[in-house]
Amino acid sequence: MxxxxxxxxxxxxxxxxxxxxxxxxxxxxxxxxxxxxxxxxxxxxxxxxxxxxxxxxxxxxxxxxxxxxxxxxxxxxxxxxxxxxxxxxxxxxxxxxxxxxxxxxxxxxxxxxxxxxxxxxxxxxxxxxxxxxxxxxxxxxxxxxxxxxxxxxxxxxxxxxxxxxxxxxxxxxxxxxxxxxxxxxxxxxxxxxxxxxxxxxxxxxxxxxxxxxxxxxxxxxxxxxxxxxxxDLLAPRRPDLGPQGLPVNRTAAQAGTTTVPADWHLTVDGPTPLRLSLSDLRALPQHSARLPISCVEGWSASADWTGVRLRDLLDLARVPADARLRIVSLETSGPYAVTTMEPVYARDPLTLLALAVNGQVLDADHGHPARVIAPNRPGVLQTKWVSRIEVLG
Structure with missing residues (x-):
């Protein structure tokens, strides 16, 4: 050479x-x-x-x-x-x-x-x-x-x-x-x-x-x-062990969300902004979907989630169909306290703002009072303890 x-x-x-x-x-x-x-x-x-x-x-x-x-x-x-x-x-x-x-x-x-x-x-x-x-x-x-x-x-x-x-x-x-x-x-x-x-x-x-x-x-x-x-003898995680039959990576204690404010409400930005209490969310039409939680560590588990379809909330706030979203959690620190969501997920009929899992109100470790669950997404982006949904454009 x-x-x-x-x-x-x-x-x-x-x-x-x-x-x-x-x-x-x-x-x-x-x-x-x-x-x-x-x-x-x-x-x-x-x-x-x-x-x-x-x-x-x-x-x-x-x-x-x-x-x-x-x-x-x-x-x-x-x-x-x-x-x-x-x-x-x-x-x-x-x-x-x-x-x-x-x-x-x-x-x-x-x-x-x-x-x-x-x-x-x-x-x-x-x-x-x-x-x-x-x-x-x-x-x-x-x-x-x-x-x-x-x-x-x-x-x-x-x-x-x-x-x-x-x-x-x-x-x-x-x-x-x-x-x-x-x-x-x-x-x-x-x-x-x-x-x-x-x-x-x-x-x-x-x-x-x-x-x-x-x-x-x-x-x-x-x-x-x-x-x-x-x-499953040597795997670090059993997907059927944890609160409500699901594992937890980040607990409410770790996120600092063990105590939810008594006046908690969900804010949805848009041309018609929404401010909804937990009772308001439960009064809206409820939908169920069987979706997996799939984490980067390799474990995954399916569960039956119940809550409000995210696209219904966006329609109530008159959010454009092609809008990207920013999902804000109650947790004050951590790399995924704020996440973004593309329209393809936000408008999917299976994407929920979940209030319950497997027939029970969400445990604090699973995101009570409300969390996002969407198909074909990493678990770290299924934001827990949701407090605000903002429109990015």
């Missing part, structure tokens, strides 16, 4: 580097240190296929989740409230694939880690750059999976914001992965198909890895997949 300088001369980036002295070849750098025959390209390629599929699925569903939570201007017109369980499926797949990637990454790193001690460490500038890209890929993937796993537990022992870091790590991993695949294209192509001479122990090793991934998936996916709920 050549690069032309400003004076017209050329320089090569693949110039060989001077070899390090043999005296440094100690410990794991010695030849023959790693004796397992499974530290070989075919095993690495098979595991790479599985891990790559999990990473790609994680990346794509993660992009969708990020876009739904903070849609850029160009995406707003493409948002849809159907299918009702759309976010439940995609975010469930995101967490399932991320969890499955953990044992896959461990097996992949075990297979290739002797390459960390290859000799010489860098044969040329290009080889050095290739190894640097691999270091970035491994470090970013380990951090992404580690923080993602702790996010499912709602434990954040680090000083940086999780969601933004998770988002940019995903892009870093994707870019480094593409560079790695390009650098190893010849090796991947050579070992992609089944080898003519099977290596003893390879099939057993790959079978063990596959069994481990299957076990981890079956014992965690029940927090999203209802028919796997009986196997």
């Amino acid at each position: 050549k690069d032309t300088t400003t004076d017209g001369s050329s320089r090569r980036f693949d110039l060989p580097l001077p070899p390090p002295p043999d005296a440094l070849r100690i410990g794991p750098l010695r030849e023959g240190t790693f004796r397992s025959r499974l530290h070989e390209p075919r095993t690495a390629v098979v595991l790479g296929r599985w891990l790559g599929a999990a990473i790609v699925l994680c990346f794509l569903t993660g992009l969708l989740s990020h876009g739904l939570q903070e849609p850029p201007g160009w995406l707003r017109a493409l948002l849809t409230s159907r299918p009702v369980d759309g976010y439940r499926v995609t975010q469930g797949l995101h967490v399932i694939a991320g969890t499955a990637a953990i044992p896959l990454l461990g097996a992949k790193l075990w297979t290739v880690y002797p390459r960390l001690f290859e000799w010489p460490p860098a044969r040329s500038v290009l080889h050095l750059l290739e190894r640097a890209a691999i270091a970035v890929l491994v470090a970013a993937t380990l951090l992404e999976l580690f923080t993602g796993l702790l996010n499912t537990l709602q434990w954040y022992p680090w000083p940086f914001p999780f969601r933004q870091t998770h988002f940019w790590l995903g892009w870093t991993i994707t870019g480094a992965l593409l560079l790695h695949v390009a650098a190893k294209a010849a090796t991947i192509t050579e070992h992609w198909w089944r080898p003519r001479l099977p290596l003893p122990g390879r099939r057993a090793f790959l079978g063990t890895v596959a069994a481990s991934v299957t076990a981890v998936t079956l014992t965690t996916a029940g927090q999203t997949v209802p028919w796997l709920r009986g196997l």
